[in-house]
Amino acid sequence: xxxxxxxxxxxxxxxxxxxxxxxxxxxxxxxxxxxxxxxxxxxxxxxxxxxxxxxxxxxxxxxxxxxxxxxxxxxxxxxxxxxxxxxxxxxxxxxxxxxxxxxxxxxxxxxxxxxxxxxxxxxxxxxxxxxxxxxxxxxxxxxxxxxxxxxxxxxxxxxxxxxxxxxxxxxxxxxxxxxxxxxxxxxxxxxxxxxxxxxxxxxxxxxxxxxxxxxxxxxxxxxxxxxxxxxxxx
Amino acid sequence: xxxxxxxxxxxxxxxxxxxxxxxxxxxxxxxxxxxxxxxxxxxxxxxxxxxxxxxxxxxxxxxxxxxxxxxxxxxxxxxxxxxxxxxxxxxxxxxxxxxxxxxxxxxxxxxxxxxxxxxxxxxxxxxxxxxxxxxxxxxxxxxxxxxxxxxxxxxxxxxxxxxxxxxxxxxxxxxxxxxxxxxxxxxxxxxxxxxxxxxxxxxxxxxxxxxxxxxxxxxxxxxxxxxxxxxxxxxxxxxxxxxxxxxxxxxxxxxxxxxxxxxxxxxxxxxxxxxxxxxxxxxxxxxxxxxxxxxxxxxxxxxxxxxxxxxxxxxxxxxxxxxxxxxxxxxxxxxxxxxxxx
Numbered sequence: 123x124x125x126x127x128x129x130x131x132x133x134x135x136x137x138x139x140x141x142x143x144x145x146x147x148x149x150x151x152x153x154x155x156x157x158x159x160x161x162x163x164x165x166x167x168x169x170x171x172x173x174x175x176x177x178x179x180x181x182x183x184x185x186x187x188x189x190x191x192x193x194x195x196x197x198x199x200x201x202x203x204x205x206x207x208x209x210x211x212x213x214x215x216x217x218x219x220x221x222x223x224x225x226x227x228x229x230x231x232x233x234x235x236x237x238x239x240x241x242x243x244x245x246x247x248x249x250x251x252x253x254x255x256x257x258x259x260x261x262x263x264x265x266x267x268x269x270x271x272x273x274x275x276x277x278x279x280x281x282x283x284x285x286x287x288x289x290x291x292x293x294x295x296x297x298x299x300x301x302x303x304x305x306x307x308x309x310x311x312x313x314x315x316x317x318x319x320x321x322x323x324x325x326x327x328x329x330x331x332x333x334x335x336x337x338x339x340x341x342x343x344x345x346x347x348x349x350x351x352x353x354x355x356x
Numbered sequence: 357x358x359x360x361x362x363x364x365x366x367x368x369x370x371x372x373x374x375x376x377x378x379x380x381x382x383x384x385x386x387x388x389x390x391x392x393x394x395x396x397x398x399x400x401x402x403x404x405x406x407x408x409x410x411x412x413x414x415x416x417x418x419x420x421x422x423x424x425x426x427x428x429x430x431x432x433x434x435x436x437x438x439x440x441x442x443x444x445x446x447x448x449x450x451x452x453x454x455x456x457x458x459x460x461x462x463x464x465x466x467x468x469x470x471x472x473x474x475x476x477x478x479x480x481x482x483x484x485x486x487x488x489x490x491x492x493x494x495x496x497x498x499x500x501x502x503x504x505x506x507x508x509x510x511x512x513x514x515x516x517x518x519x520x521x522x523x524x525x526x527x528x529x530x531x532x533x534x535x536x537x538x539x540x541x542x543x544x545x546x547x548x549x550x551x552x553x554x555x556x557x558x559x560x561x562x563x564x565x566x567x568x569x570x571x572x573x574x575x576x577x578x579x580x581x582x583x584x585x586x587x588x589x590x591x592x593x594x595x596x597x598x599x600x601x602x603x604x605x606x607x608x609x610x611x612x613x614x615x616x617x618x619x620x621x622x623x624x625x626x627x628x629x630x631x632x633x634x635x636x637x638x639x640x641x642x643x644x645x646x647x648x649x650x651x652x653x654x655x656x657x658x659x660x661x662x663x664x665x666x667x668x669x670x671x672x673x674x675x676x677x678x679x680x681x682x683x684x685x686x687x688x689x690x691x692x693x694x695x696x697x698x
Contacts, residue, residue: 172588173587173588174584174587174588193587194587194588194590195587195590195591195592195593198588198589198590199590203588204588206584206585206588209582209584209585210585211585212577212578212581212582212585212586213581213582214577214580214581215574215577215578215581219574219577219578220578222571222574223574223575223578223586223589223591224589224590226571226575226589226590226591226592227590227592229571231571269589270589273590
């Protein structure tokens with residue numbers, strides 16, 4: 123049984139329907155990447171999974187439980203955490219406070235877990251009292267990921283983790299993502315930088331206009347000439 | 357290692373909101389040393405500013421979390437003042453608790469007992485109003501103007517309720533005349549004013565500690581920063597909203613009681629008339645920013661009092677209003693750069 127299973131999900135904003143029946147699955151410990159052109163519904167799918175956008179029809183199960191109508195708070199509690207693409211830290215809170223908020227569903231201030239995050243992202247440990255709003259793009263992304271890891275989730279959803287980062291920082295972020303995965307956390311990625319992401323993915327999906335277009339193992343998608351031409355800008 | 361140390365030391369002296377607040381408040385106080393400004397008026401201004409601050413911090417917190425200007429805030433103050441009146445005139449005397457002229461103060465200890473009751477009643481009332489009215493509107497995703505208009509309706513309804521229950525006439529807490537203290541520089545200060553200042557200092561410190569040290573306070577700041585991210589972080593935003601109302605309305609109720617003590621009277625319109633200085637203070641500091649509300653309150657309070665040296669005191673709200681207009685024209689985000697009005 124898959125850890126996360128979204129089947130035939132229809133969702134959108136107001137009158138507009140963005141997803142017309144998308145199905146995606148993530149197995150325990152797997153890295154899965156979703157790629158596709160702008161506006162194909164990648165981010166909307168993530169928001170539908172975490173409960174920010176209502177699932178109109180279709181169903182999302184996590185650990186075998188139907189979460190399609192659950193509140194984001196309950197979904198987070200069950201071990202599914204999410205890093206949005208932009209505005210993914212609390213700017214007026216300090217680094218430490220941002221991390222504490224990641225573990226809000228469990229009372230206490232979690233100094234041990236915060237130390238673990240500082241080990242994973244040493245940059246954050248330099249000045250834990252610094253306001254998140256004053257961090258650089260890369261540090262901010264690290265903090266956003268660390269915040270989402272505070273609850274030690276079974277599955278982490280990352281929306282464009284490399285957006286707006288310099289190549290060097292991007293390499294570091296991908297490196298961290300891989301070490302998070304080797305610690306046993308399953309990952310569902312949406313990524314513009316598709317080559318890099320597919321290289322480290324077990325499987326990948328290609329979405330076009332709110333529908334599934336292709337699904338294959340990561341390396342196989344990379345080698346597929348049609349995928350290369352249309353979606354990887356080869 | 358050494359450069360790191362130097363850096364932290366430099367950060368320790370960084371231009372923090374707390375430091376800005378201290379500097380501006382000190383500057384307002386120093387204005388009293390100017391030869392053409394009476395120090396006594398500056399002192400009165402700080403007392404008025406204290407009451408404004410308690411109301412303005414609530415408005416700014418509610419705006420930060422719920423994204424609308426609560427026009428009923430003045431009437432939450434009125435409610436607080438009248439609930440305390442009910443306690444000292446009706447409820448407490450029945451159990452034999454009466455009195456006035458506690459030590460140097462004009463009021464008696466029943467007012468001290470009535471204050472927490474007023475805070476609790478208004479806080480619970482605000483949470484109930486949210487559940488019955490504002491939450492339904494939020495669920496329908498109405499915009500901020502609709503919420504503000506609804507709060508205008510709540511304001512008028514609350515004032516009507518006060519008039520029905522307590523009549524429209526002037527009333528006051530049982531009081532006894534007391535001597536004012538004479539201080540150097542021709543400053544005369546009533547003991548009641550010192551009580552008001554002390555209560556304000558305690559409550560402002562409590563709000564500061566709550567926002568910076570407690571899990572719920574941090575969650576409130578996080579929700580004000582980014583409500584969607586708060587949701588997906590697993591923050592229980594419904595209880596954040598309840599806490600925000602409880603704190604905002606509780607502070608308003610306290611401000612109402614203190615206003616009734618300082619004016620030595622209660623009127624159903626007292627809170628509504630106080631809205632202009634409240635919003636002027638909030639705007640001046642930058643809406644959504646509690647430091648801003650505090651600084652704005654003292655600036656408005658001192659300006660309004662000092663203006664009476666040249667203007668008829670009935671123009672005090674006009675002075676507050678003029679400052680608000682100038683601020684909106686020159687720097688709409690306020691001193692501390694809060695949100696822009698939407």
